[in-house]
Amino acid sequence: MQPKRFDGILLGYGLCNNMLLGLKARHTPVIVPRAHDCVTLLLGSKERYREIFSDAPGTYYYSAGWLEYRQRGGERVERRQGAELGTQDNYEQMVKKYGEDNARYIMETLGNWTQNYSRGLFIRYDFTDHLPARAHVQRLCRERGWAYQEVAGDLRLIQNWLDGNWPEEDFLVVEPGEAVVPSYDHRVIQIEAAAD
Numbered sequence: 196m197q198p199k200r201f202d203g204i205l206l207g208y209g210l211c212n213n214m215l216l217g218l219k220a221r222h223t224p225v226i227v228p229r230a231h232d233c234v235t236l237l238l239g240s241k242e243r244y245r246e247i248f249s250d251a252p253g254t255y256y257y258s259a260g261w262l263e264y265r266q267r268g269g270e271r272v273e274r275r276q277g278a279e280l281g282t283q284d285n286y287e288q289m290v291k292k293y294g295e296d297n298a299r300y301i302m303e304t305l306g307n308w309t310q311n312y313s314r315g316l317f318i319r320y321d322f323t324d325h326l327p328a329r330a331h332v333q334r335l336c337r338e339r340g341w342a343y344q345e346v347a348g349d350l351r352l353i354q355n356w357l358d359g360n361w362p363e364e365d366f367l368v369v370e371p372g373e374a375v376v377p378s379y380d381h382r383v384i385q386i387e388a389a390a391d
Contacts (some may be wrong), residue, residue, distance in 0.1 A: 239349025
């Protein structure tokens with residue numbers, strides 16, 4: 196990319212397991228929402244995310260887009276959570292690779308991810324009400340023994356980001372020569388001078 200060709204680069208990503216850690220702006224400012232993860236973007240603010248999370252930390256979040264992505268990618272929504280961790284092998288394949296004891300442990304560990312959750316929260320929007328997503332999430336929650344709740348989504352953060360309305364409390368503008376690091380406070384992310 197040529198320097199000075201664009202005013203800024205919009206990066207639609209949250210801190211999300213420190214994936215933004217060390218992200219550097221080279222010659223064009225990078226504008227990042229102050230978001231814990233994509234759920235913050237769907238709820239409209241880091242404050243609303245923190246409020247909902249604090250109310251019930253054991254919440255697994257769903258949206259119509261998340262469900263559609265899983266289906267469009269050829270994946271079944273019911274697919275086990277650990278598959279994203281690089282292990283798409285079945286039990287027999289794991290026994291061949293790692294031995295029976297290790298394979299059993301891996302399968303148990305990856306299969307128990309649901310035990311940390313007690314609630315499924317569906318983030319809904321009026322424009323997705325015609326989709327079967329709500330019923331699908333309700334079914335998943337019943338199967339897992341979770342409470343089902345839903346909350347209205349809010350696209351305000353995304354809209355402001357796209358419109359170029361970037362107040363400092365909601366967005367981090369990473370100037371050339373700067374890098375992103377977690378702030379471990381209400382700001383979520385902050386700037387650190389990048390080493391040359």
